[in-house]
Amino acid sequence: MPSALLVTEHYLSSLRRQWLAAAVPTFLQPLVLVLVFAVLIGRTAGNVTLRSGSGMEYATFVCIGIVLAAATSAAAADVMDLVFMGFNPDDTFRSVVTTPLSPTQLALGVAGYAFMRGTAVAAILLCLTIPILGFGSWVLWLPVLSILAGGCAAALAGLLGGVVGLYHKTPQVLNIASRLLLAPLVLFSAIFFPVSYFPPPVEWLVGALPLVHAADASRSIYEGTTDLATLRDAAIVGGWFVIGTVALVAVLRRDLSR
């Protein structure tokens, strides 16, 4: 495991060198979403009903969703890029596995990086949105929410990274994968409105998405209405994290053993 952390450390230090370029899409984009949906639309929108049946102000509902979506997208897009770069232009992954690091350790390192990136983005955005979410109880739910977001992001990043690892050919394919996977994920995951607004078959389908469960759990934690359903949501997010990581390990082991 400490060897896997070397990989995580490498990607974190490279991110540090490009923090300004990374900050624009990571933080400004969600803040514009918060401005439009939570502040502007939130002024006229009423309450929305959560899956638990309790009501929540739309501004709070959408703000928590946007934070989660931003953390997930940032980590997933970043890992897609680095898995693609690791295989294609410079083949760094093959160089890495000529050292004592194994493909499994490499994959765990990448998953760890995704987790940290997701968690950090969620934590920073939560602090930036305190004027909307309120300061009162944030100390309690911030760490839980951050970890949920990070776990969710890492899970998706692992899966998407695996997809790119399987089908990577050109930057265009990367762009398509990013567009076709991330946009529906964010749009259909109860970020902007509850999934109950969809017709029943669609609701059932989107109910399988990890971000839906992360959002539900986070909102319950925020409301202080945690129950068994919250635990189930958290477990599903955790399950996705494991599936994502296992997928990434399998893809890297297969491709780097050739």
Next chain:
Amino acid sequence: MTTPEARAHTSAVGAPLSLGRNLRLSWQLVLRNIAFQRAAWIAFATAFVEPALYLVVAIYGISRVVADVDPHQYLTYVGPALVAVSVMSGSLVECTNNVFYRLRLGRLYDSIVCTTMSPANVAVAEMLYGTIRGVVYGAGFLVLLLITETLTLPGALLCLAAALPIAWMFSACGLVITAHLTHIRQLEVVQFGVFAMFLLAGTFLDAGRDLAALDAFILVLPLTHANDLMRALAVTELDDVWAPVLVVLGLAAAATAAAIRAFNRELSK
């Protein structure tokens, strides 16, 4: 030695080129782009998906969140604006991302201006291609709105006609911006700007116009006027068309002049 700028209006024997000859030269580059795009048709086709997803989200979600209005009624409001967004996305993707790769990374234009083509021909060609791409996306989205009975046929035809100046405006603006970019990372800032414009220009709701601080800013955004134009045409309210038409055409003309000037400068270095 003749600079590319000096070659702009002269033939190989030094005689000035006619407008028709200049346009034919530009068209060659458009044909090259079309041939290249045919090989990458998947990337072209997938750009239709995103606005269609926004449409689904608008029907099922935002219509209920915003004011609990009838989804079909809300769709007639948001649909024409999403046509404008489609046109904008098609034109801007071409004239920012793709042109940046050709201008700075592949250095394609450096080779092109060594032929009889001038930097102005290149700028006009990319503007034409960006306009075609934007109109194709807009037309695709209009078909979707016709299928869902959001628009009537006359309204859709008027919107298709309006897609042309809107695509031209965004293509020209995209070229002006791209000519000033020096690093690939700056494209992310451009994408962020486009995303912010998409959200603030009243695509889903005119909420920002209630706030004095935002109203002035929103009026400066080109997409605001494109949305206004599309919405007026969709319901064939021709009296409301003239102000946005003038803004769109004025901005398109000014940006075209600026783009040609910027390409002359960049490719004459």
